[in-house]
Amino acid sequence: MNDFFNVTDLKTLMGYVELFSPLKTEPVSLPEALGRVLGEDVVSPENLPGFARSTMDGFAVQAASTFGASEANPAYLTINGSVRMGETPAFSITPGEAARISTGGALPDGADSVVIIEHTEAIDDTTIEVYKTVAPGQHVVQIGEDFTAGDRVLNQGQVLRPQDIGIMAAFGKESLPVHMQARVGIISTGDEIVPIGEIPDPGKIRDINSHTLSAMVSEAGGIPLRYGIVQDDAELLFTACTNALSEADMLLISGGSSVGTRDFTVEVLNRLPDARILVHGIPISPGKPTIFARAGKMPIWGLPGHVVSAMVVFRSVVRPFLDRLNGLSNYRQTVWPIPARMSRNISSAQGRTDYLRVRIVKKEDGLWAEPILGKSGLLNTMIQADGLVAIDINTEGLDKGAPVMVVPI
């Protein structure tokens, strides 16, 4: 019998990302901005710092006043004042003069550097000995040295980290535009699926996918909308999809890995307005029976019913589409795959990308990826795993010691 899937290669599938656009932006306050995707480029509106600041406790001086100073031959300087924190000194520094200054204090006019207190000794209330030469600019942050007005600071499409929020605070921005978070509708299908609060009759199982997929959507910065379980009935599924079309930005339908229910899902998707089935099977394992469709602006996925397969498909192919809607650019990598070496030989069928679940083991000589064996339908394998290793479509397997990249899961 022929293979009944017309599989679409992954490169073609990933090309479809371009069909969809980032969601529009909304303003959020700084405390809400962590982990959100920046909606516009940020350019420095001012010099930072706005005045030359000391980075140490000590004395503001003209560097030339200390040239040649040493333990054996100290320089003697006259103290002409103290810099108060948060104020601009009213006096200036001339050759041979020094002013007391604390970390963060504003440099007086005339001063170009700071002698740290450890390199000085007070002779009396108005005189210090300096034991070490300072260079002009030493222990000082200059006006605009952190950012100069007009500098590009942050980029549209980057995920906001604490330091990125910090620089917005430094510029006095109390809110900033971020991309809206994609709302992702989640439907579980199948006559064998019952809500998790029920005790399943023999032959039935609880609805795991609604929960794993919701969590994966949240983890990726989306907002899950759970539509619950829909029985294998075309009208019910059509109604659920129609609801989702009006409320969500993407739709995940899990279940229906068998030929019959897959065909049935495809039929329902085809009836949606402006719908087109783009993919009907992908060359990955687990996860081959995956459907991808577009209804207007909305990407719709038919995911396998097996929880592990659905998770692998989400992580490997759905996530880039969600990232796209969420406005993520490639500017800064947010999840780093972890380089490791295979702990044993592993074989793989050619003609498909195998997603191996692995445990990462730290040894004296580095990190090793230890494959977790077991049928792909077992959630157990996912619970034990630290990440996934993709074995490429043209590779027959990996030898012990082969370098791999582990995507945390």
Added chain:
Amino acid sequence: MNDFFNVTDLKTLMGYVELFSPLKTEPVSLPEALGRVLGEDVVSPENLPGFARSTMDGFAVQAASTFGASEANPAYLTINGSVRMGETPAFSITPGEAARISTGGALPDGADSVVIIEHTEAIDDTTIEVYKTVAPGQHVVQIGEDFTAGDRVLNQGQVLRPQDIGIMAAFGKESLPVHMQARVGIISTGDEIVPIGEIPDPGKIRDINSHTLSAMVSEAGGIPLRYGIVQDDAELLFTACTNALSEADMLLISGGSSVGTRDFTVEVLNRLPDARILVHGIPISPGKPTIFARAGKMPIWGLPGHVVSAMVVFRSVVRPFLDRLNGLSNYRQTVWPIPARMSRNISSAQGRTDYLRVRIVKKEDGLWAEPILGKSGLLNTMIQADGLVAIDINTEGLDKGAPVMVVPI
């Protein structure tokens, strides 16, 4: 002049983690559980799956009925029924018999394996040819094969991932106990600090630390409580600390890197009930002028005023204390440092741990850590960085090509 810090080595400091206890637990619903720390061990309450299930579309059979079957010499089996999804078949399978079954269907009594549909051909409505031998158990997940009643499934102290939430759903648990999230009070001190909504007078700067530290607390799974800016006044700081003692589980006071304000902070902390200053300076750069105290059950930190120093101290030494309060165990690593190689020689002073900010650069031959140069007070260096590399206290520096671990930041 002598070094005015009595620095505490990092090992001693980290030993103080044991002085504090994980917060108590609270129940949360599954959708709220993502990223929370599990409060108790979870043991499988039942067999999963609760019945033998097919993992493929095909025919449930006794494997022995297919022994020796091939393209040239197929086995002929009689179809005696179809397994309906979500139901236990009312019939059983005897030698020479087969039942139609879909992925996820319950295996009929007597059947021990599934022949996939691709290895069969229908002869008529009641007879199939089978072209390939199946082994007993093939394409079947047995009762309890994923988890057997009594198996340890999840561990107290692990961060809950989508698959961990999935297994709770599989067991029908709608809520689970997680550790409460540590509330972390954040106070910015300094006469030079103004709220971010204000335009700073000359010599003043906006309050960046409240925002960066809040975000770092949130990122680590804590709840930030911002107490705003406190001027350099002992009574005001004492009042703010006293408030925090009643509301928070940990307290961060930033600012006061100068000797005077550090002494002043120490004095206030000493006045708090049941207080003890444990650390007064740590051998790291940036971040040396760090104070650590305990007031009753609460860890209190005096962090440097420089935003970058405060961030480095938070990531390197405060975070393990926050993890402790949040209930995190070492059971499963949640943030993997990324192995890379130094892109250039870098020197480092002995006698302290240097935290280098680095950019990770992907090249043909792997990941390289590229140091970001610039004064440690510049937020700019943090904005450009992907992570931190610790250069050990006994190391004079790192050579180009040296393997390092990059902690994402």
